[in-house]
Amino acid sequence: MxxxxxxxxxxxxxxxxxxxxxxxxxxxxxxxxxxxxxxxxxxxxxxxxxxxxxxxxxxxxxxxxxxxxxxxxxxRALLPQDLSIAFDYTVQEVVELGRYPHRRRPSPHERDIVPRAMQATGVGTLAHRVLNTLSGGERARAQLARVLAQIWEPPPxxxxxxxxxxxxxxxxxxxxxxxxxxxxxxxxxxxxxxxxxxxxxxxxxxxxxxxxxxxxxxxxxxxxxxxxxxxxxxxxxxxxxxxxxxxxxxxxxxxxxx
The missing domain is CATH 3.40.50.300 (P-loop containing nucleotide triphosphate hydrolases)
Structure with missing residues:
Protein backbone atom coordinates (compact mmCIF):
# COMPACT_ATOMS: atom_id res chain seq x y z
CA MET A 1 0.00 0.00 0.00
CA ARG A 76 -8.48 -3.85 5.47
CA ALA A 77 -9.73 -2.57 8.82
CA LEU A 78 -9.61 0.88 10.40
CA LEU A 79 -9.60 1.76 14.09
CA PRO A 80 -10.55 5.48 14.24
CA GLN A 81 -9.92 7.93 17.05
CA ASP A 82 -13.64 8.25 17.84
CA LEU A 83 -14.67 4.96 19.45
CA SER A 84 -18.17 5.97 20.58
CA ILE A 85 -21.28 4.17 19.35
CA ALA A 86 -24.92 5.31 19.36
CA PHE A 87 -26.49 2.09 20.61
CA ASP A 88 -26.15 -0.05 23.71
CA TYR A 89 -24.31 -2.91 22.06
CA THR A 90 -22.44 -5.39 24.19
CA VAL A 91 -18.73 -5.92 23.65
CA GLN A 92 -19.42 -9.20 21.87
CA GLU A 93 -21.94 -7.54 19.55
CA VAL A 94 -19.44 -4.82 18.69
CA VAL A 95 -16.73 -7.36 17.90
CA GLU A 96 -19.23 -9.36 15.82
CA LEU A 97 -19.67 -6.28 13.62
CA GLY A 98 -16.14 -6.93 12.42
CA ARG A 99 -17.39 -10.12 10.79
CA TYR A 100 -20.21 -8.38 8.89
CA PRO A 101 -18.19 -8.06 5.64
CA HIS A 102 -17.77 -11.85 5.68
CA ARG A 103 -21.46 -12.69 6.09
CA ARG A 104 -21.89 -13.95 2.51
CA ARG A 105 -18.80 -16.14 2.64
CA PRO A 106 -18.25 -17.07 6.28
CA SER A 107 -15.14 -18.83 7.42
CA PRO A 108 -15.24 -22.55 8.31
CA HIS A 109 -13.97 -21.32 11.69
CA GLU A 110 -16.47 -18.47 11.99
CA ARG A 111 -17.69 -19.48 15.46
CA ASP A 112 -14.20 -19.19 16.96
CA ILE A 113 -13.06 -15.89 15.47
CA VAL A 114 -14.91 -13.42 17.70
CA PRO A 115 -13.97 -15.17 20.99
CA ARG A 116 -10.35 -15.43 19.87
CA ALA A 117 -10.22 -11.75 18.89
CA MET A 118 -11.62 -10.76 22.29
CA GLN A 119 -9.10 -13.00 24.02
CA ALA A 120 -6.25 -11.45 22.02
CA THR A 121 -7.13 -7.96 23.25
CA GLY A 122 -8.03 -8.96 26.81
CA VAL A 123 -11.77 -8.26 26.71
CA GLY A 124 -13.10 -11.82 26.79
CA THR A 125 -14.44 -11.37 30.33
CA LEU A 126 -16.31 -8.23 29.20
CA ALA A 127 -18.20 -9.95 26.39
CA HIS A 128 -21.67 -9.30 27.82
CA ARG A 129 -21.00 -5.81 29.16
CA VAL A 130 -22.53 -2.85 27.34
CA LEU A 131 -19.70 -1.05 25.56
CA ASN A 132 -20.79 2.44 26.62
CA THR A 133 -20.57 1.51 30.31
CA LEU A 134 -16.87 0.61 30.08
CA SER A 135 -13.81 2.75 30.69
CA GLY A 136 -12.10 4.44 27.76
CA GLY A 137 -9.31 1.87 27.76
CA GLU A 138 -11.74 -1.06 27.82
CA ARG A 139 -13.73 0.44 24.94
CA ALA A 140 -10.53 0.91 22.97
CA ARG A 141 -9.54 -2.72 23.44
CA ALA A 142 -13.04 -3.90 22.47
CA GLN A 143 -12.91 -1.87 19.26
CA LEU A 144 -9.45 -3.22 18.59
CA ALA A 145 -10.89 -6.73 18.86
CA ARG A 146 -13.52 -5.72 16.29
CA VAL A 147 -11.00 -4.66 13.66
CA LEU A 148 -8.84 -7.68 14.39
CA ALA A 149 -11.84 -9.96 13.86
CA GLN A 150 -12.49 -8.21 10.56
CA ILE A 151 -9.17 -9.34 9.06
CA TRP A 152 -8.61 -12.44 11.19
CA GLU A 153 -8.00 -14.84 8.30
CA PRO A 154 -6.19 -14.38 4.98
CA PRO A 155 -8.56 -13.94 2.02
CA PRO A 156 -8.87 -16.87 -0.41
Missing part, protein backbone atom coordinates in the same frame (compact mmCIF):
# COMPACT_ATOMS: atom_id res chain seq x y z
CA UNK A 2 1.40 3.39 -0.90
CA UNK A 3 0.75 7.07 -1.48
CA UNK A 4 2.07 8.37 -4.77
CA UNK A 5 2.41 12.19 -4.83
CA UNK A 6 -0.86 12.36 -2.90
CA UNK A 7 -2.39 15.57 -1.61
CA UNK A 8 -5.44 16.06 0.57
CA UNK A 9 -7.60 19.16 0.91
CA UNK A 10 -10.63 19.87 3.09
CA UNK A 11 -12.56 23.08 3.63
CA UNK A 12 -10.06 25.05 1.58
CA UNK A 13 -7.14 23.87 3.72
CA UNK A 14 -4.33 21.65 2.46
CA UNK A 15 -3.91 18.79 4.94
CA UNK A 16 -1.29 16.84 2.97
CA UNK A 17 0.89 18.02 0.11
CA UNK A 18 2.61 15.80 -2.48
CA UNK A 19 3.19 12.86 -0.14
CA UNK A 20 4.89 9.72 -1.43
CA UNK A 21 5.48 6.85 0.99
CA UNK A 22 5.19 3.06 0.75
CA UNK A 23 4.11 0.57 3.40
CA UNK A 24 4.73 -3.18 3.31
CA UNK A 25 2.61 -6.11 4.41
CA UNK A 26 4.24 -7.97 7.27
CA UNK A 27 5.70 -4.79 8.77
CA UNK A 28 4.61 -2.39 11.49
CA UNK A 29 4.80 1.27 10.45
CA UNK A 30 4.41 4.16 12.91
CA UNK A 31 3.23 7.54 11.62
CA UNK A 32 4.54 10.29 13.90
CA UNK A 33 4.43 14.05 14.10
CA UNK A 34 3.15 16.99 16.16
CA UNK A 35 -0.53 17.84 16.48
CA UNK A 36 -2.01 19.03 13.20
CA UNK A 37 0.86 17.66 11.13
CA UNK A 38 -1.40 15.54 8.90
CA UNK A 39 -1.02 12.08 10.48
CA UNK A 40 -4.73 11.27 10.63
CA UNK A 41 -5.23 12.74 7.16
CA UNK A 42 -2.59 10.35 5.82
CA UNK A 43 -4.42 7.45 7.45
CA UNK A 44 -7.75 8.65 6.03
CA UNK A 45 -6.31 8.44 2.51
CA UNK A 46 -5.04 4.91 3.12
CA UNK A 47 -8.44 3.87 4.50
CA UNK A 48 -10.40 5.47 1.66
CA UNK A 49 -12.29 7.80 3.99
CA UNK A 50 -10.93 10.67 1.93
CA UNK A 51 -10.04 10.68 -1.73
CA UNK A 52 -6.78 12.40 -2.68
CA UNK A 53 -7.19 15.81 -4.29
CA UNK A 54 -4.10 14.97 -6.34
CA UNK A 55 -1.94 11.90 -6.78
CA UNK A 56 -2.93 8.32 -5.96
CA UNK A 57 -3.42 5.80 -3.21
CA UNK A 58 -2.28 2.40 -4.45
CA UNK A 59 -3.09 -1.09 -3.16
CA UNK A 60 -1.56 -4.13 -4.84
CA UNK A 61 -0.30 -1.70 -7.49
CA UNK A 62 -3.80 -0.51 -8.40
CA UNK A 63 -5.57 2.74 -7.41
CA UNK A 64 -7.68 2.23 -4.32
CA UNK A 65 -10.81 3.38 -6.16
CA UNK A 66 -10.56 0.38 -8.50
CA UNK A 67 -11.00 -2.09 -5.64
CA UNK A 68 -14.56 -3.04 -4.74
CA UNK A 69 -15.58 -1.71 -1.32
CA UNK A 70 -16.96 -5.11 -0.28
CA UNK A 71 -13.64 -6.75 -1.10
CA UNK A 72 -11.62 -4.11 0.72
CA UNK A 73 -13.74 -4.55 3.86
CA UNK A 74 -12.63 -8.18 4.18
CA UNK A 75 -8.90 -7.40 4.20
CA UNK A 157 -7.13 -14.72 -3.02
CA UNK A 158 -4.04 -14.56 -0.83
CA UNK A 159 -3.93 -10.76 -1.08
CA UNK A 160 -2.44 -8.72 1.74
CA UNK A 161 -4.35 -7.65 4.84
CA UNK A 162 -4.05 -4.22 6.45
CA UNK A 163 -4.71 -2.86 9.91
CA UNK A 164 -4.93 0.93 10.15
CA UNK A 165 -4.83 2.31 13.70
CA UNK A 166 -5.38 5.97 14.56
CA UNK A 167 -3.82 6.61 17.98
CA UNK A 168 -4.61 3.12 19.32
CA UNK A 169 -2.83 3.77 22.64
CA UNK A 170 -4.45 7.13 23.45
CA UNK A 171 -6.92 5.81 26.05
CA UNK A 172 -4.76 3.00 27.40
CA UNK A 173 -2.65 2.71 30.54
CA UNK A 174 1.03 1.89 30.19
CA UNK A 175 0.53 -1.87 30.53
CA UNK A 176 -2.11 -2.02 27.79
CA UNK A 177 -0.17 0.36 25.52
CA UNK A 178 2.65 -2.14 25.40
CA UNK A 179 0.28 -5.11 25.16
CA UNK A 180 -1.56 -3.66 22.16
CA UNK A 181 1.57 -2.67 20.26
CA UNK A 182 3.28 -5.94 21.08
CA UNK A 183 0.25 -7.72 19.64
CA UNK A 184 0.26 -5.46 16.56
CA UNK A 185 3.88 -6.35 15.94
CA UNK A 186 3.01 -10.05 16.21
CA UNK A 187 0.13 -9.61 13.74
CA UNK A 188 2.55 -8.03 11.32
CA UNK A 189 5.51 -10.40 11.65
CA UNK A 190 3.73 -13.68 12.28
CA UNK A 191 0.62 -13.26 10.15
CA UNK A 192 1.87 -10.97 7.39
CA UNK A 193 -0.54 -8.13 8.14
CA UNK A 194 0.51 -4.63 7.19
CA UNK A 195 0.05 -2.42 10.28
CA UNK A 196 0.05 1.37 9.98
CA UNK A 197 -0.45 3.15 13.31
CA UNK A 198 -0.54 6.83 14.20
CA UNK A 199 1.44 7.23 17.44
CA UNK A 200 2.53 10.12 19.62
CA UNK A 201 4.99 8.30 21.86
CA UNK A 202 8.38 8.17 20.15
CA UNK A 203 9.67 5.51 22.53
CA UNK A 204 6.79 3.18 21.70
CA UNK A 205 7.63 3.62 18.02
CA UNK A 206 11.30 2.87 18.70
CA UNK A 207 10.41 -0.28 20.60
CA UNK A 208 7.77 -1.80 18.32
CA UNK A 209 7.79 -0.30 14.82
CA UNK A 210 9.79 -1.48 11.81
CA UNK A 211 9.25 1.77 9.92
CA UNK A 212 8.81 5.35 11.09
CA UNK A 213 7.18 8.04 8.96
CA UNK A 214 7.56 11.55 10.37
CA UNK A 215 4.98 14.05 9.13
CA UNK A 216 5.28 17.79 9.56
CA UNK A 217 3.10 20.54 8.08
CA UNK A 218 1.37 18.13 5.71
CA UNK A 219 4.52 16.62 4.26
CA UNK A 220 6.69 13.59 4.98
CA UNK A 221 9.88 14.92 6.55
CA UNK A 222 11.62 11.59 7.11
CA UNK A 223 10.96 7.88 6.60
CA UNK A 224 12.92 4.74 7.44
CA UNK A 225 13.96 2.57 10.40
CA UNK A 226 12.85 4.25 13.65
CA UNK A 227 16.33 4.25 15.20
CA UNK A 228 17.63 6.12 12.16
CA UNK A 229 14.73 8.49 11.60
CA UNK A 230 14.15 9.52 15.22
CA UNK A 231 17.55 11.03 15.81
CA UNK A 232 18.32 13.95 18.09
CA UNK A 233 18.30 16.53 15.29
CA UNK A 234 14.96 15.42 13.84
CA UNK A 235 13.26 15.32 17.24
CA UNK A 236 14.53 18.81 18.00
CA UNK A 237 13.39 20.11 14.60
CA UNK A 238 9.92 18.53 14.63
CA UNK A 239 8.93 18.47 18.30
CA UNK A 240 11.20 21.29 19.52
CA UNK A 241 12.56 19.31 22.45
CA UNK A 242 16.03 18.06 23.27
CA UNK A 243 16.48 14.35 23.90
CA UNK A 244 19.26 12.02 24.89
CA UNK A 245 19.37 8.49 23.37
CA UNK A 246 19.97 5.60 25.78
CA UNK A 247 19.57 1.82 25.81
CA UNK A 248 17.15 0.29 28.29
CA UNK A 249 17.65 -2.97 30.17
CA UNK A 250 16.50 -4.97 27.15
CA UNK A 251 18.87 -3.15 24.82
CA UNK A 252 16.11 -1.13 23.14
CA UNK A 253 16.90 2.42 22.08
CA UNK A 254 14.91 5.01 24.04
CA UNK A 255 14.86 8.80 24.09
CA UNK A 256 15.06 10.69 27.38
CA UNK A 257 14.39 14.38 27.81
CA UNK A 258 17.74 16.14 27.95
Missing amino acids: SLNHASCQAGGATLLRDVSVAFEAGRFAAVLGPNGAGKSSLLSLLSGQRAPSAGQVLLQGQPLARHAAADLATR SGESRWLLLDEPTAALDVHHQHAVLRQARIWAHRHGIGVVAVLHDLNLALRYADQAVVVQAGQVLAEGPPATVLDVATVRRVWQVDVHPVRDGEGCLQLLMA
Whole structure:
Protein backbone atom coordinates (compact mmCIF):
# COMPACT_ATOMS: atom_id res chain seq x y z
CA MET A 1 0.00 0.00 0.00
CA SER A 2 1.40 3.39 -0.90
CA LEU A 3 0.75 7.07 -1.48
CA ASN A 4 2.07 8.37 -4.77
CA HIS A 5 2.41 12.19 -4.83
CA ALA A 6 -0.86 12.36 -2.90
CA SER A 7 -2.39 15.57 -1.61
CA CYS A 8 -5.44 16.06 0.57
CA GLN A 9 -7.60 19.16 0.91
CA ALA A 10 -10.63 19.87 3.09
CA GLY A 11 -12.56 23.08 3.63
CA GLY A 12 -10.06 25.05 1.58
CA ALA A 13 -7.14 23.87 3.72
CA THR A 14 -4.33 21.65 2.46
CA LEU A 15 -3.91 18.79 4.94
CA LEU A 16 -1.29 16.84 2.97
CA ARG A 17 0.89 18.02 0.11
CA ASP A 18 2.61 15.80 -2.48
CA VAL A 19 3.19 12.86 -0.14
CA SER A 20 4.89 9.72 -1.43
CA VAL A 21 5.48 6.85 0.99
CA ALA A 22 5.19 3.06 0.75
CA PHE A 23 4.11 0.57 3.40
CA GLU A 24 4.73 -3.18 3.31
CA ALA A 25 2.61 -6.11 4.41
CA GLY A 26 4.24 -7.97 7.27
CA ARG A 27 5.70 -4.79 8.77
CA PHE A 28 4.61 -2.39 11.49
CA ALA A 29 4.80 1.27 10.45
CA ALA A 30 4.41 4.16 12.91
CA VAL A 31 3.23 7.54 11.62
CA LEU A 32 4.54 10.29 13.90
CA GLY A 33 4.43 14.05 14.10
CA PRO A 34 3.15 16.99 16.16
CA ASN A 35 -0.53 17.84 16.48
CA GLY A 36 -2.01 19.03 13.20
CA ALA A 37 0.86 17.66 11.13
CA GLY A 38 -1.40 15.54 8.90
CA LYS A 39 -1.02 12.08 10.48
CA SER A 40 -4.73 11.27 10.63
CA SER A 41 -5.23 12.74 7.16
CA LEU A 42 -2.59 10.35 5.82
CA LEU A 43 -4.42 7.45 7.45
CA SER A 44 -7.75 8.65 6.03
CA LEU A 45 -6.31 8.44 2.51
CA LEU A 46 -5.04 4.91 3.12
CA SER A 47 -8.44 3.87 4.50
CA GLY A 48 -10.40 5.47 1.66
CA GLN A 49 -12.29 7.80 3.99
CA ARG A 50 -10.93 10.67 1.93
CA ALA A 51 -10.04 10.68 -1.73
CA PRO A 52 -6.78 12.40 -2.68
CA SER A 53 -7.19 15.81 -4.29
CA ALA A 54 -4.10 14.97 -6.34
CA GLY A 55 -1.94 11.90 -6.78
CA GLN A 56 -2.93 8.32 -5.96
CA VAL A 57 -3.42 5.80 -3.21
CA LEU A 58 -2.28 2.40 -4.45
CA LEU A 59 -3.09 -1.09 -3.16
CA GLN A 60 -1.56 -4.13 -4.84
CA GLY A 61 -0.30 -1.70 -7.49
CA GLN A 62 -3.80 -0.51 -8.40
CA PRO A 63 -5.57 2.74 -7.41
CA LEU A 64 -7.68 2.23 -4.32
CA ALA A 65 -10.81 3.38 -6.16
CA ARG A 66 -10.56 0.38 -8.50
CA HIS A 67 -11.00 -2.09 -5.64
CA ALA A 68 -14.56 -3.04 -4.74
CA ALA A 69 -15.58 -1.71 -1.32
CA ALA A 70 -16.96 -5.11 -0.28
CA ASP A 71 -13.64 -6.75 -1.10
CA LEU A 72 -11.62 -4.11 0.72
CA ALA A 73 -13.74 -4.55 3.86
CA THR A 74 -12.63 -8.18 4.18
CA ARG A 75 -8.90 -7.40 4.20
CA ARG A 76 -8.48 -3.85 5.47
CA ALA A 77 -9.73 -2.57 8.82
CA LEU A 78 -9.61 0.88 10.40
CA LEU A 79 -9.60 1.76 14.09
CA PRO A 80 -10.55 5.48 14.24
CA GLN A 81 -9.92 7.93 17.05
CA ASP A 82 -13.64 8.25 17.84
CA LEU A 83 -14.67 4.96 19.45
CA SER A 84 -18.17 5.97 20.58
CA ILE A 85 -21.28 4.17 19.35
CA ALA A 86 -24.92 5.31 19.36
CA PHE A 87 -26.49 2.09 20.61
CA ASP A 88 -26.15 -0.05 23.71
CA TYR A 89 -24.31 -2.91 22.06
CA THR A 90 -22.44 -5.39 24.19
CA VAL A 91 -18.73 -5.92 23.65
CA GLN A 92 -19.42 -9.20 21.87
CA GLU A 93 -21.94 -7.54 19.55
CA VAL A 94 -19.44 -4.82 18.69
CA VAL A 95 -16.73 -7.36 17.90
CA GLU A 96 -19.23 -9.36 15.82
CA LEU A 97 -19.67 -6.28 13.62
CA GLY A 98 -16.14 -6.93 12.42
CA ARG A 99 -17.39 -10.12 10.79
CA TYR A 100 -20.21 -8.38 8.89
CA PRO A 101 -18.19 -8.06 5.64
CA HIS A 102 -17.77 -11.85 5.68
CA ARG A 103 -21.46 -12.69 6.09
CA ARG A 104 -21.89 -13.95 2.51
CA ARG A 105 -18.80 -16.14 2.64
CA PRO A 106 -18.25 -17.07 6.28
CA SER A 107 -15.14 -18.83 7.42
CA PRO A 108 -15.24 -22.55 8.31
CA HIS A 109 -13.97 -21.32 11.69
CA GLU A 110 -16.47 -18.47 11.99
CA ARG A 111 -17.69 -19.48 15.46
CA ASP A 112 -14.20 -19.19 16.96
CA ILE A 113 -13.06 -15.89 15.47
CA VAL A 114 -14.91 -13.42 17.70
CA PRO A 115 -13.97 -15.17 20.99
CA ARG A 116 -10.35 -15.43 19.87
CA ALA A 117 -10.22 -11.75 18.89
CA MET A 118 -11.62 -10.76 22.29
CA GLN A 119 -9.10 -13.00 24.02
CA ALA A 120 -6.25 -11.45 22.02
CA THR A 121 -7.13 -7.96 23.25
CA GLY A 122 -8.03 -8.96 26.81
CA VAL A 123 -11.77 -8.26 26.71
CA GLY A 124 -13.10 -11.82 26.79
CA THR A 125 -14.44 -11.37 30.33
CA LEU A 126 -16.31 -8.23 29.20
CA ALA A 127 -18.20 -9.95 26.39
CA HIS A 128 -21.67 -9.30 27.82
CA ARG A 129 -21.00 -5.81 29.16
CA VAL A 130 -22.53 -2.85 27.34
CA LEU A 131 -19.70 -1.05 25.56
CA ASN A 132 -20.79 2.44 26.62
CA THR A 133 -20.57 1.51 30.31
CA LEU A 134 -16.87 0.61 30.08
CA SER A 135 -13.81 2.75 30.69
CA GLY A 136 -12.10 4.44 27.76
CA GLY A 137 -9.31 1.87 27.76
CA GLU A 138 -11.74 -1.06 27.82
CA ARG A 139 -13.73 0.44 24.94
CA ALA A 140 -10.53 0.91 22.97
CA ARG A 141 -9.54 -2.72 23.44
CA ALA A 142 -13.04 -3.90 22.47
CA GLN A 143 -12.91 -1.87 19.26
CA LEU A 144 -9.45 -3.22 18.59
CA ALA A 145 -10.89 -6.73 18.86
CA ARG A 146 -13.52 -5.72 16.29
CA VAL A 147 -11.00 -4.66 13.66
CA LEU A 148 -8.84 -7.68 14.39
CA ALA A 149 -11.84 -9.96 13.86
CA GLN A 150 -12.49 -8.21 10.56
CA ILE A 151 -9.17 -9.34 9.06
CA TRP A 152 -8.61 -12.44 11.19
CA GLU A 153 -8.00 -14.84 8.30
CA PRO A 154 -6.19 -14.38 4.98
CA PRO A 155 -8.56 -13.94 2.02
CA PRO A 156 -8.87 -16.87 -0.41
CA SER A 157 -7.13 -14.72 -3.02
CA GLY A 158 -4.04 -14.56 -0.83
CA GLU A 159 -3.93 -10.76 -1.08
CA SER A 160 -2.44 -8.72 1.74
CA ARG A 161 -4.35 -7.65 4.84
CA TRP A 162 -4.05 -4.22 6.45
CA LEU A 163 -4.71 -2.86 9.91
CA LEU A 164 -4.93 0.93 10.15
CA LEU A 165 -4.83 2.31 13.70
CA ASP A 166 -5.38 5.97 14.56
CA GLU A 167 -3.82 6.61 17.98
CA PRO A 168 -4.61 3.12 19.32
CA THR A 169 -2.83 3.77 22.64
CA ALA A 170 -4.45 7.13 23.45
CA ALA A 171 -6.92 5.81 26.05
CA LEU A 172 -4.76 3.00 27.40
CA ASP A 173 -2.65 2.71 30.54
CA VAL A 174 1.03 1.89 30.19
CA HIS A 175 0.53 -1.87 30.53
CA HIS A 176 -2.11 -2.02 27.79
CA GLN A 177 -0.17 0.36 25.52
CA HIS A 178 2.65 -2.14 25.40
CA ALA A 179 0.28 -5.11 25.16
CA VAL A 180 -1.56 -3.66 22.16
CA LEU A 181 1.57 -2.67 20.26
CA ARG A 182 3.28 -5.94 21.08
CA GLN A 183 0.25 -7.72 19.64
CA ALA A 184 0.26 -5.46 16.56
CA ARG A 185 3.88 -6.35 15.94
CA ILE A 186 3.01 -10.05 16.21
CA TRP A 187 0.13 -9.61 13.74
CA ALA A 188 2.55 -8.03 11.32
CA HIS A 189 5.51 -10.40 11.65
CA ARG A 190 3.73 -13.68 12.28
CA HIS A 191 0.62 -13.26 10.15
CA GLY A 192 1.87 -10.97 7.39
CA ILE A 193 -0.54 -8.13 8.14
CA GLY A 194 0.51 -4.63 7.19
CA VAL A 195 0.05 -2.42 10.28
CA VAL A 196 0.05 1.37 9.98
CA ALA A 197 -0.45 3.15 13.31
CA VAL A 198 -0.54 6.83 14.20
CA LEU A 199 1.44 7.23 17.44
CA HIS A 200 2.53 10.12 19.62
CA ASP A 201 4.99 8.30 21.86
CA LEU A 202 8.38 8.17 20.15
CA ASN A 203 9.67 5.51 22.53
CA LEU A 204 6.79 3.18 21.70
CA ALA A 205 7.63 3.62 18.02
CA LEU A 206 11.30 2.87 18.70
CA ARG A 207 10.41 -0.28 20.60
CA TYR A 208 7.77 -1.80 18.32
CA ALA A 209 7.79 -0.30 14.82
CA ASP A 210 9.79 -1.48 11.81
CA GLN A 211 9.25 1.77 9.92
CA ALA A 212 8.81 5.35 11.09
CA VAL A 213 7.18 8.04 8.96
CA VAL A 214 7.56 11.55 10.37
CA VAL A 215 4.98 14.05 9.13
CA GLN A 216 5.28 17.79 9.56
CA ALA A 217 3.10 20.54 8.08
CA GLY A 218 1.37 18.13 5.71
CA GLN A 219 4.52 16.62 4.26
CA VAL A 220 6.69 13.59 4.98
CA LEU A 221 9.88 14.92 6.55
CA ALA A 222 11.62 11.59 7.11
CA GLU A 223 10.96 7.88 6.60
CA GLY A 224 12.92 4.74 7.44
CA PRO A 225 13.96 2.57 10.40
CA PRO A 226 12.85 4.25 13.65
CA ALA A 227 16.33 4.25 15.20
CA THR A 228 17.63 6.12 12.16
CA VAL A 229 14.73 8.49 11.60
CA LEU A 230 14.15 9.52 15.22
CA ASP A 231 17.55 11.03 15.81
CA VAL A 232 18.32 13.95 18.09
CA ALA A 233 18.30 16.53 15.29
CA THR A 234 14.96 15.42 13.84
CA VAL A 235 13.26 15.32 17.24
CA ARG A 236 14.53 18.81 18.00
CA ARG A 237 13.39 20.11 14.60
CA VAL A 238 9.92 18.53 14.63
CA TRP A 239 8.93 18.47 18.30
CA GLN A 240 11.20 21.29 19.52
CA VAL A 241 12.56 19.31 22.45
CA ASP A 242 16.03 18.06 23.27
CA VAL A 243 16.48 14.35 23.90
CA HIS A 244 19.26 12.02 24.89
CA PRO A 245 19.37 8.49 23.37
CA VAL A 246 19.97 5.60 25.78
CA ARG A 247 19.57 1.82 25.81
CA ASP A 248 17.15 0.29 28.29
CA GLY A 249 17.65 -2.97 30.17
CA GLU A 250 16.50 -4.97 27.15
CA GLY A 251 18.87 -3.15 24.82
CA CYS A 252 16.11 -1.13 23.14
CA LEU A 253 16.90 2.42 22.08
CA GLN A 254 14.91 5.01 24.04
CA LEU A 255 14.86 8.80 24.09
CA LEU A 256 15.06 10.69 27.38
CA MET A 257 14.39 14.38 27.81
CA ALA A 258 17.74 16.14 27.95
